[in-house]
Amino acid sequence: MKGALYFNSVLNLLNELNISVIVKGVEAREGVSRLRDAGVELMQAYHFAKPGFECLPRVDFSVV
Numbered sequence: 001m002k003g004a005l006y007f008n009s010v011l012n013l014l015n016e017l018n019i020s021v022i023v024k025g026v027e028a029r030e031g032v033s034r035l036r037d038a039g040v041e042l043m044q045a046y047h048f049a050k051p052g053f054e055c056l057p058r059v060d061f062s063v064v
Contacts, residue, residue: 008038015039 014021023035026045035043 011038011040 011021020042021040022042022044023040024044026032026035026043032043
Protein backbone atom coordinates (compact mmCIF):
# COMPACT_ATOMS: atom_id res chain seq x y z
CA MET A 1 0.00 0.00 0.00
CA LYS A 2 2.86 2.37 -0.70
CA GLY A 3 0.69 4.11 -3.28
CA ALA A 4 -1.86 5.05 -0.62
CA LEU A 5 0.90 6.27 1.67
CA TYR A 6 2.33 8.52 -1.06
CA PHE A 7 -1.12 9.77 -2.01
CA ASN A 8 -2.04 10.64 1.57
CA SER A 9 1.32 12.33 2.14
CA VAL A 10 0.92 14.53 -0.93
CA LEU A 11 -2.70 15.25 -0.06
CA ASN A 12 -1.73 16.29 3.47
CA LEU A 13 1.02 18.55 2.13
CA LEU A 14 -1.34 20.24 -0.33
CA ASN A 15 -3.96 20.72 2.39
CA GLU A 16 -1.36 22.32 4.67
CA LEU A 17 -0.47 24.70 1.83
CA ASN A 18 -4.17 25.48 1.23
CA ILE A 19 -4.00 24.16 -2.32
CA SER A 20 -7.23 22.69 -3.67
CA VAL A 21 -7.09 19.14 -4.96
CA ILE A 22 -9.30 17.79 -7.75
CA VAL A 23 -9.10 14.05 -8.34
CA LYS A 24 -9.93 12.98 -11.88
CA GLY A 25 -10.89 9.53 -13.06
CA VAL A 26 -13.07 8.37 -10.17
CA GLU A 27 -15.08 5.52 -11.67
CA ALA A 28 -16.65 3.65 -8.75
CA ARG A 29 -18.51 4.39 -5.52
CA GLU A 30 -15.74 2.68 -3.55
CA GLY A 31 -13.24 5.17 -4.95
CA VAL A 32 -15.47 8.07 -3.97
CA SER A 33 -15.76 6.72 -0.43
CA ARG A 34 -12.01 6.21 -0.06
CA LEU A 35 -11.22 9.66 -1.43
CA ARG A 36 -13.76 11.35 0.84
CA ASP A 37 -12.33 9.44 3.82
CA ALA A 38 -8.89 10.74 2.82
CA GLY A 39 -10.21 14.33 2.78
CA VAL A 40 -10.68 14.91 -0.96
CA GLU A 41 -13.66 17.17 -1.60
CA LEU A 42 -13.46 17.74 -5.35
CA MET A 43 -13.70 14.88 -7.84
CA GLN A 44 -14.40 14.64 -11.56
CA ALA A 45 -15.25 11.56 -13.58
CA TYR A 46 -17.78 9.57 -15.51
CA HIS A 47 -19.14 8.38 -12.16
CA PHE A 48 -20.64 11.87 -11.65
CA ALA A 49 -21.49 12.97 -15.19
CA LYS A 50 -21.19 11.54 -18.68
CA PRO A 51 -18.71 13.36 -20.92
CA GLY A 52 -20.19 15.83 -23.33
CA PHE A 53 -21.32 19.35 -23.73
CA GLU A 54 -24.88 19.09 -22.46
CA CYS A 55 -24.21 21.89 -19.99
CA LEU A 56 -23.22 24.36 -22.70
CA PRO A 57 -25.83 26.37 -24.61
CA ARG A 58 -26.56 25.23 -28.14
CA VAL A 59 -25.31 27.57 -30.87
CA ASP A 60 -26.79 27.68 -34.35
CA PHE A 61 -23.63 28.13 -36.44
CA SER A 62 -25.62 28.53 -39.65
CA VAL A 63 -26.43 32.10 -38.66
CA VAL A 64 -23.01 33.04 -37.33
